[in-house]
Amino acid sequence: MPDLAQRYDLRAELARRGVRLTRQRRVLVEVIQHATRHLDAEALWRQGQARDANLNLATVYRTLALLKQHGLVDELDLMHLEGEKHYYEVSRAQSHLHLACFRCGRIEEFQTEEFEKLQQLVEQTCGFAIKTGRLEFGGVCRQCRERA
Amino acid sequence: MPDLAQRYDLRAELARRGVRLTRQRRVLVEVIQHATRHLDAEALWRQGQARDANLNLATVYRTLALLKQHGLVDELDLMHLEGEKHYYEVSRAQSHLHLACFRCGRIEEFQTEEFEKLQQLVEQTCGFAIKTGRLEFGGVCRQCRERA
DNA sequence: GTATTTGCAAAAGCTTTGCTGCAAC
């Protein structure tokens, strides 16, 4: 998960919107902001508990719902590589896509101008105002192909 | 759901692959093939029951798993507009994307050469062999924008 | 006749909700 710089600053964005910053929200926002891989709700919960042992999984879900509503985190499926969980990441100014390798399970990110252009094309052609989007591919990554 | 012509012929494809064509599979394949909107497992089940009253929901899921394995149907989330269900559609030669309107709930499809090109770019740049993919946007459709 | 598939019911996995007490401002 590169390009930390262009991710939103969750804490600042919440403050800017006048959202109450409770202890649990501060903890979770901290965990999500500095995640080094894609985390599901349970992983966020476990990492959050390191900072607040009483943190509850329901609170994790409620906080994620809040962040999603404000467009500050994106929810991913990652091609359902490991069941039906969802994964979360901080939204970015530039959109990017995800590649899920069916063989090794690795998740790759890829950012390209062409994806931005495609979105603009959709907005213009369909008259559709895009609020959020998700592009995921499943297949076999370079390493696994070379290994085979 | 236009362009019925370019969708795979499920029954023929299964026969071609030597997959056993049971009564239930025939019924379900028929339902999916001629669906006029995106159906979730329960909707498929209800429509299938019209043709075989004993059809079981578990069989629906097992058949969908089979079709997915063979790359004959695609699984969609449609931006989780109505909970966490999945929707299914017959795969096509040309890929297309889905637009989900958060206001009216309508699902639009859009096919463009640019999406194909983006996939080729990803394959070439990342060395990733794409087996399946999914591009979904959530936002506000033209009608809802004009109405507002 | 043999191997697969089905129905049924139960379980599993992830997420949401009702309620009471606690925390934020």
Next chain:
DNA sequence: GTTGCAGCAAAGCTTTTGCAAATAC
């Protein structure tokens, strides 16, 4: 002091699984 949030436990919803009986070839 008021308003909204957190914890807990229970329920909800979609999907999967084990197993005996039925079906396909």
